[in-house]
Amino acid sequence: MKIVECIPNISEGRDKKKIESIIKKARGIPGVYLLDVYTGKSTNRTVITLAGSPKSIKEAIYKIFKKTSELVDMSKHKGAHPRIGAVDVCPFIPVKNITMKECIDISKFVGEKVAEELGIPVYLYGESARVEKRKNLTNIRKGGYEGLREKLKKPEWKPDFGKAEFNEKSGASVIGARDFLIAFNINLNTKDKDLAGAIAGRIRKSRTLEGIKAIGWYIEELGCAQVSTNVMNFKTTPLYILFEKVKKEAKKLSIEVTGSELVGLIPEKALLETGKFYLSWNLLNSEISKSRIIDAAVSELGLSDKCEFDPEEKILEYKIKKEIL
Amino acid sequence: MKIVECIPNISEGRDKKKIESIIKKARGIPGVYLLDVYTGKSTNRTVITLAGSPKSIKEAIYKIFKKTSELVDMSKHKGAHPRIGAVDVCPFIPVKNITMKECIDISKFVGEKVAEELGIPVYLYGESARVEKRKNLTNIRKGGYEGLREKLKKPEWKPDFGKAEFNEKSGASVIGARDFLIAFNINLNTKDKDLAGAIAGRIRKSRTLEGIKAIGWYIEELGCAQVSTNVMNFKTTPLYILFEKVKKEAKKLSIEVTGSELVGLIPEKALLETGKFYLSWNLLNSEISKSRIIDAAVSELGLSDKCEFDPEEKILEYKIKKEIL
Numbered sequence: 001m002k003i004v005e006c007i008p009n010i011s012e013g014r015d016k017k018k019i020e021s022i023i024k025k026a027r028g029i030p031g032v033y034l035l036d037v038y039t040g041k042s043t044n045r046t047v048i049t050l051a052g053s054p055k056s057i058k059e060a061i062y063k064i065f066k067k068t069s070e071l072v073d074m075s076k077h078k079g080a081h082p083r084i085g086a087v088d089v090c091p092f093i094p095v096k097n098i099t100m101k102e103c104i105d106i107s108k109f110v111g112e113k114v115a116e117e118l119g120i121p122v123y124l125y126g127e128s129a130r131v132e133k134r135k136n137l138t139n140i141r142k143g144g145y146e147g148l149r150e151k152l153k154k155p156e157w158k159p160d161f162g163k164a165e166f167n168e169k170s171g172a173s174v175i176g177a178r179d180f181l182i183a184f185n186i187n188l189n190t191k192d193k194d195l196a197g198a199i200a201g202r203i204r205k206s207r208t209l210e211g212i213k214a215i216g217w218y219i220e221e222l223g224c225a226q227v228s229t230n231v232m233n234f235k236t237t238p239l240y241i242l243f244e245k246v247k248k249e250a251k252k253l254s255i256e257v258t259g260s261e262l263v264g265l266i267p268e269k270a271l272l273e274t275g276k277f278y279l280s281w282n283l284l285n286s287e288i289s290k291s292r293i294i295d296a297a298v299s300e301l302g303l304s305d306k307c308e309f310d311p312e313e314k315i316l317e318y319k320i321k322k323e324i325l
Numbered sequence: 326m327k328i329v330e331c332i333p334n335i336s337e338g339r340d341k342k343k344i345e346s347i348i349k350k351a352r353g354i355p356g357v358y359l360l361d362v363y364t365g366k367s368t369n370r371t372v373i374t375l376a377g378s379p380k381s382i383k384e385a386i387y388k389i390f391k392k393t394s395e396l397v398d399m400s401k402h403k404g405a406h407p408r409i410g411a412v413d414v415c416p417f418i419p420v421k422n423i424t425m426k427e428c429i430d431i432s433k434f435v436g437e438k439v440a441e442e443l444g445i446p447v448y449l450y451g452e453s454a455r456v457e458k459r460k461n462l463t464n465i466r467k468g469g470y471e472g473l474r475e476k477l478k479k480p481e482w483k484p485d486f487g488k489a490e491f492n493e494k495s496g497a498s499v500i501g502a503r504d505f506l507i508a509f510n511i512n513l514n515t516k517d518k519d520l521a522g523a524i525a526g527r528i529r530k531s532r533t534l535e536g537i538k539a540i541g542w543y544i545e546e547l548g549c550a551q552v553s554t555n556v557m558n559f560k561t562t563p564l565y566i567l568f569e570k571v572k573k574e575a576k577k578l579s580i581e582v583t584g585s586e587l588v589g590l591i592p593e594k595a596l597l598e599t600g601k602f603y604l605s606w607n608l609l610n611s612e613i614s615k616s617r618i619i620d621a622a623v624s625e626l627g628l629s630d631k632c633e634f635d636p637e638e639k640i641l642e643y644k645i646k647k648e649i650l
Contacts, residue, residue: 003649033648036638051645095645180641187630222631243626259630265641268615275618278625280605290593293600300603301568305512305584306547314361316505316590320376320420323358324328 003096004103005035005051005180006061007264009088010068011077011171013044018071023048025063031056038263042219044079045088047183049264051095054106061090065114065173074145074171080217084141084148085171087114091126092177103177104128111175115162120170121152122161126178130160137174138213145171182231182270183263184239185219186246189256193218196225199249203227209245210236224258234270240277328421329428330360330376330505331386332589334413335393336402336496338369343396348373350388356381363588367544369404370413372508374589376420379431386415390439390498399470399496405518405542406553409466409473410496412439416451417502428502429453436500440487445495446477447486451503455485462499463538470496507556507595508588509564510544511571515580518543521550524574528552534570535561549583559595565602 012018019039026032026048036049050060065087072086090110092103104127111122129135133156143151149166151157158164159172188196196216203214211232218225227246231237247257294311303309312318337343344364351357351373361374375385390412397411415435417428429452436447454460458481468476474491476482483489484497513521521541528539536557543550552571556562572582619636628634637643 003645033645035641035644035648051649095641187627224631239622239626257627259627261628261631262634262639265639265644268619268640268642271619271622271636271640272615274626275620275622276609279613279618279621280609282621282625283605283608284601288604290597293604294593294596295600296604296607297564297596297600300607301564301599302512302582302584303586306549306586309587311596314587314590315593315596316360316420317593319360319590320328320358323360324376 001096002054002098002102003051004054004057004098004106005049005093005095006057006090007050007093008048008061008064008068008090009083010046010048010064010072011044011074011079011083011086011088012068012072013040013042013046013079019046021071022046022064022067025067026050026060029056029060029063032060036264040079040081040219041221042079042217043081044077045081045083047263054098054102057092058106058110061110062113062117065090065110065118065120069118069120069170073169075168077145080219082138082141082144082215083171084143084145085120085167085173086169087120087173088171089125089137089141089174091175093180094177100127100177100179107175107177111161111173114173114175115159118170120162120167121159121164121172123172123174124160124176125174126176128176134160140174148172179233180267182234182239182266184229184231184242184260184266185263186227186229186243186260187222187258188225188227188250189258190225191218191223193225195253195255196227198253199227199246200229202249203229203242203245206245209242212237212242231270234267234273238273238277239270240274243274326421327379327423327427328376329379329382329423329431330374330418330420331382331415332375332418333373333386333389333393333415334408335371335373335389335397336369336399336404336408336411336413337393337397338365338367338371338404344371346396347371347389347392350392351375351385354381354385354388357385361589365404365406365544366546367404367542368406369402370406370408372588379423379427382417383431383435386435387438387442390415390435390443390445394443394445394495398494400493402470405544407463407466407469407540408496409468409470410445410492410498411494412445412498413496414450414462414466414499416500418505419502425452425502425504432500432502436486436498439498439500440484443495445487445492446484446489446497448497448499449485449501450499451501453501459485465499473497504558505592507559507564507591509554509556509567509585509591510588511552511554511568511585512547512583513550513552513575513580514583515550516543516548518550520578520580521552523578524552524571525554527574528554528567528570531570534567537562537567556595559592559598563598563602564595565599568599 200214525539538555
């Protein structure tokens with residue numbers, strides 16, 4: 001059984017009725033599973049995580065595109081998240097028994113249909129991109145919806161599907177295949193988005209953090225600024241490395257990290273390695289007794305292999321204290 | 326209260342009466358504390374760890390030199406450990422309220438007295454060395470007692486104290502001040518000293534192990550070959566790094582490390598860092614449940630900071646299993 005994941009990011013995070021109408025389009029289709037819905041008021045954006053067979057997902061995502069183009073009017077959209085269209089971005093991710101190539105094919109099929117039937121300019125990104133510059137979503141989205149009318153006039157920004165004509169209501173959509181990524185937002189004890197932005201800048205420039213996207217914003221409904229990140233490859237840059245770096249950078253600005261949130265889902269492995277790191281870290285920083293630690297050393301080194309090892313007799317400081325002081 | 330440590334290495338490890346007579350010389354002196362005695366039959370060597378005030382230690386060590394020169398006859402000595410004389414080597418180590426400079430002065434005082442009154446050629450080593458080449462004990466001891474007669478004829482091996490004349494009964498003594506070192510022998514499940522020697526060679530050549538001396542030998546009374554090491558600076562190369570490296574090298578030769586032993590004393594810190602490493606290592610390799618690890622990650626990242634985090638809902642694999650499979 002082939003499973004593809006599909007995560008349409010919709011530029012509507014405030015009108016619950018509209019959001020529910022859009023999601024409902026996917027719910028009814030056999031073989032489509034709604035895994036997660038993340039709605040943000042300040043970002044005015046909803047991230048829908050769907051999974052299912054390629055055939056059913058193709059059907060569901062087209063219906064979501066269609067309904068969104070009817071209900072969302074980009075000319076009236078405001079929100080903290082960068083965006084270029086009503087279905088702003090829609091990645092397809094291989095989950096089970098499916099290749100990246102098949103996901104690329106799905107993305108092209110959907111892109112072509114959306115462009116032709118709904119009149120929305122479509123850019124292919126990620127693994128589906130036809131030119132290097134379009135691999136990176138940030139490049140395509142640069143200038144946002146507000147800059148799209150001018151962007152479309154430039155020959156190098158001719159869409160992959162559809163005409164180079166500005167669709168005022170729907171904007172443009174960015175569609176493609178990619179590997180799983182973790183959308184991870186880190187909460188700060190400040191409302192100042194510039195402080196979050198400063199930390200995000202440091203994170204982007206850090207040489208030790210590979211494949212991390214980061215921006216800073218203020219999320220009114222949470223009452224705090226966030227460093228919003230995408231972790232492109234958690235094997236290269238584990239979550240705890242990023243999290244500890246943000247904590248460190250926050251401290252430099254006299255603010256603090258209070259917690260975090262995930263947008264969508266996270267692979268088990270990413271949480272397991274992070275949990276192991278912190279368990280070990282906490283162990284080493286805990287009030288564990290010296291004698292327990294020394295017992296562990298003696299046991300692991302096998303210091304009692306051939307004859308007994310008595311810490312009171314063999315540890316320099318203990319012996320000196322006992323004999324001399 | 327100034328405390329200096331002094332560790333005479335005596336070339337007698339078999340005749341208990343002789344060893345006891347030598348040690349007795351230190352016991353009687355007020356202000357001298359006998360911290361450890363390590364006797365090896367196969368090495369035919371006894372390592373005595375003394376500590377005390379500079380004045381009392383000077384008195385004790387001279388008496389040990391004198392008694393050893395009476396009881397030990399190097400022309401009849403055989404043993405697995407490299408050696409050049411009856412009191413083969415005698416380091417002075419600063420322990421408390423005492424500088425390295427003061428230890429150097431003590432070593433020179435003792436060296437001069439031993440050479441003049443007992444007629445034993447004395448080389449200064451470690452921090453007391455007057456030329457670069459004599460800093461390293463291995464250089465001075467090269468050729469051993471058996472090569473000493475010829476060595477003394479070479480101008481570059483003129484002793485620091487005493488005449489360049491071979492003392493057949495006592496050989497030569499190497500005296501000096503140095504920092505603490507850890508004498509750490511690693512047991513193998515083989516009697517083959519060549520295998521231990523091969524591992525020791527790898528250890529000496531390893532670029533990741535700084536400041537480690539290593540030789541291989543067979544210790545009859547333990548029934549096993551050992552990689553015998555000196556760890557010159559356990560802050561640069563922690564014990565567990567060395568131990569794990571020896572385990573790895575042993576495995577390559579299809580043998581195994583069964584345990585280890587210390588000669589003399591070890592600073593508490595060296596065992597604490599080793600214990601912490603193994604506690605953490607064991608934790609991460611234990612049958613600790615996934616849910617406990619994930620709980621730790623969720624808690625440390627503060628994923629429930631603003632709204633609840635339910636692993637069943639947010640972890641990709643769990644959600645797919647629950648919804649689709």
